[in-house]
Amino acid sequence: MTERFDVVIIGGAMMGSSVAWWLSRHPDFNGSILVLERDPTFAQASTTHSNSCIRQQFGSEINIRISQFGAEFLKNWRDYLGSAAPKPAFREFGYLYLAADEPFADALRANHALQTDLGAGTVLLSPEEITARYPMIDPTGLLLGSLGTRDEGYFDGHGILAIWREQAKAAGVTRRTAEVTGLRRTGAHITTVCLADGSTITAGAVVNCSGPSAAYTAQMAGLDLPVAPQKAYSFLFDVAEPLPLDLPLTITPNGVHVRPESRSSYLAGCMDAAGPGADYDDFQMDHALWMDLVWPTLAERIPVFERIKLRTDWVGHYAINTLDHNAIVGAHPEAGNFYLCNGFSGHGLQQSPAMGRGLAELIATGRYQTLDLSPLGYERVAERTPLVERAVI
Ligand SMILES: Cc1cc2nc3c(=O)[nH]c(=O)nc-3n(C[C@H](O)[C@H](O)[C@H](O)COP(=O)(O)OP(=O)(O)OC[C@H]3O[C@@H](n4cnc5c(N)ncnc54)[C@H](O)[C@@H]3O)c2cc1C
CATH class of the missing domain: 3.50.50.60 (FAD/NAD(P)-binding domain)
Incomplete structure (x- = not known):
């Protein structure tokens, strides 16, 4: 049958x-x-x-509207999941994109205009404003920052x-x-x-x-x-000295990004430079990335990250529409x-x-x-x- x-x-x-x-x-x-x-x-x-x-910081209307519903789902979870369901964690620390060249700064400006038109809470920051808000970030070489002030961060x-x-x-x-x-x-x-x-x-x-x-x-x-898999690397590390305030999910100009995990640990990530085309069951770690790219990038942009200890790392896959x-x-x-x-x-x-x-x-x-x-x-x-x-x- x-x-x-x-x-x-x-x-x-x-x-x-x-x-x-x-x-x-x-x-x-x-x-x-x-x-x-x-x-x-x-x-x-x-x-x-x-x-x-x-x-909320996307560059197309459809993706912004999709994420607006994502945030609405998280904030009004009872309306969808019912009041008997446990409240899903949502830590709104924001995303901070950092631009060090004019083309990317222009892209952030264009995205900002679209995002604010649609009601998102994105603000553009000069290098001085980045330092004023986040003194732990070294602004050397930066032209612009773009920060989401609401509906952005970690969720469960x-x-x-x-x-x-x-x-x-x-x-x-x-x-x-x-x-x-x-x-x-x-x-x-x-x-x-x-x-x-x-x-x-x-x-x-x-x-x-x-x-x-x-x-x-x-x-x-x-x-x-x-649609092809592309490897994405994650690195969980502990800091010797906790940062004085919450760091947003910060995307450095070379694409290495970092977000808070707890008071004394952070999660960094980067993509495989080889691009899409990996096997979906290839979970081989490139251990050199931590020493050669991720740690130097973090330490240069956030000097307190010079004294950190890698706790663990892993490989996952993005499903990329080529x-x-x-x-x-x-x-x-x-x-x-x-x-x-x-x-x-x-x-x-x-x-x-x-x-x-x-x-x-x-x-x-x-x-x-x-x-x-x-x-x-x-x-x-x-x-x-x-x-x-x-x-x-
Ligand atoms: C390192 C990393 C960081 C990320 N960070 C974020 C983030 O911060 N925010 C965000 O929104 N997204 C993030 N993503 C992306 C997000 O995780 C994925 O887009 C999302 O999980 C995709 O879910 P999915 O169900 O489509 O795919 P998957 O989670 O891959 O699930 C597909 C499932 O299909 C099953 N399957 C496949 N083929 C078959 C078959 N023939 N028969 C039966 N079962 C099959 C697999 O076993 C698998 O369980 C990240 C991804 C990675 C790798």
């Missing part, structure tokens, strides 16, 4: 769990939902390697994931440990999901939430998806019941509330009902018209 589900979600980490949760509570949807996750420990998932931060993404999973289960969502190895397609319709144990499932619709493996999953249905570094969301034009939820670079955790809500609306009613996510549709990939985002970290 082949089982049948109305919606089969491939990947059960942040995005898969968000889509399942939103769909299970959508008033116009009363079908069956199955979430297939090959590894319930999420050992290779981006979600478990994330720095778990949210920002893992806590939200746990609540989504628990509430979806209570609402009747089936969750199974299984690896998807094939998708059968008849014309513009995916009919069957094939599993590694040889069994098959008939599906009304399929949602691709497979993170850095997204292109492999699409390929199973003979569809191209320009066209424009933005998400690809919605039905695939060549297979109308195959929904994409892919290519989130380093901002998928914060985008997960809006993505799950939008896809649930689309699947349940055939259209976006709240925030229109169609600028993120696959059509721009087919037409090769990038949605440019200048604020990627």
